[in-house]
Amino acid sequence: MALDDGRKRWIAAIFVVVTVWFMSVVIAGLASVFSSTSSMETGNVAIIPIKGMITTEESDSLFGEEVATSSSVIKMIDEADSNQLIKAIILEINSPGGTPVATDEISQRIKKLQKPNVAYIREIGTSGAYWVASSADYVIANRMSITGSIGVIGSYLEFSGLIERYNVSYERLVSGKYKDIGSPWKENSPEERMVLQTSIDLIGSYFIDEVAKNRNMTRERAATLATGQFYVGGEAIKLGLIDELGGKDEAIRYIENKTGIKAKTVEYKKKKGLLSMLSEATSSNAYQIGRGIGSSIVNSEIIRLR
Structure with a gap:
């Protein structure tokens, strides 16, 4: 009897802890829904993150990977571009690529910016993410960053x-x-x-055209780089894919030299719904177990720039 009572108390305690945790996440999520897209801090240089797979829609999966939706990125760009206090924009990229439409939507918006801008690639900025980076006025990457991988994949x-x-x-x-x-x-x-294959080749051709225009190189030169091969930053600068080796500090220095201002950065953040909050607060271990099989099946018929 004592053993049963002890077990019941443990079960009750665990239930209370889980309930309190879940409610705290729900409350945080609801608060986030009504939060602003950008940081409450003030500054004169906006940092806009582009992290994870680039897509047109947010993932509905509770254990989904981080994504950068074109709508959320464009919204942040719009806000920064229309904010008179913001004098320049830094695009912080850490992404393996994404879908062609989402990539092109972000790229076209960047090229319409009326303010000085620079993209800096952290660990990875390949395929569609490189397309986005190449749209900026200036591109910086760490000497060990992975970039390039110009090409399209539609395998299944x-x-x-x-x-x-x-x-x-x-x-x-x-x-x-x-x-x-x-x-x-x-x-x-x-x-x-x-x-x-014809469709894949056509999208690949668009990719080559954009890289050639964005990087001010001949189309023939861009085509020779469109093998799908990735390059570390030290190689990419020699190939003309980036302008400088470095990171955030170098991006800030470029902006200061370009504008003559003393940069004070402010990080813009996309609005996160309740599901996103739950996803971040929940351990990803369960997702990782089936990640390889699940991702292959879900994405088997999606054309991606990666």
Whole structure:
């Protein structure tokens, strides 16, 4: 009887702790919903973070990876550009890339900036993230940062051989010739592969055009770099992909030299909803267990710049 009472007290205690933790996260999340996009501090140089996968929409997964949505990044840029106290903008990039549309949306907005701006790449700024960085007036990266990787990927898993092994058939019912193109449950025909590759090549061509214009190099030169290979900062500067080796301090110094002001930075932050708060407050261990399989399945048919 004493053992049962002790067990009940432990269960009750654990329940109370979990409840209090969960309510604190909910309250913090609700407060965040109504918080401002930018920091309450004042400054004359805005730091806008672009961290994680670049997408058009926020992830709905409780254990999802950090993402930089084009809408949230553009909103921060709009606020900084319209704020008369802000004289320049620093884009802090730490991203492996993302979707073509989201990347292009951010890139086009950066090129419309009316204020001096600089991108600095921390650990990684590859593919779509490099496209974004190249849109800035000036690009800085650490000598060991990973950048470049100019190219497009649209690969996916194909299970037709697996389902045949277990005597499972794919019943094809479509109204259009290419309606199920890229389906993982059937093998693509040579014609279908050509259709997919044509689309990939077209997006890749847009990527090359943008890098050439942004970095003031010939298209032929940009095309020779569009192999998908990544480069560390020390290599990238020799190839003309970045302008300077360094980090935040060098970015601030560039702004001060460009504008003649004494920089006081203020970090802009995207508004986070309740789900984002829950995601950050929850351990990511459970997500990591199935990350490899889950991410492959979810992203199997999404074209990404990475």
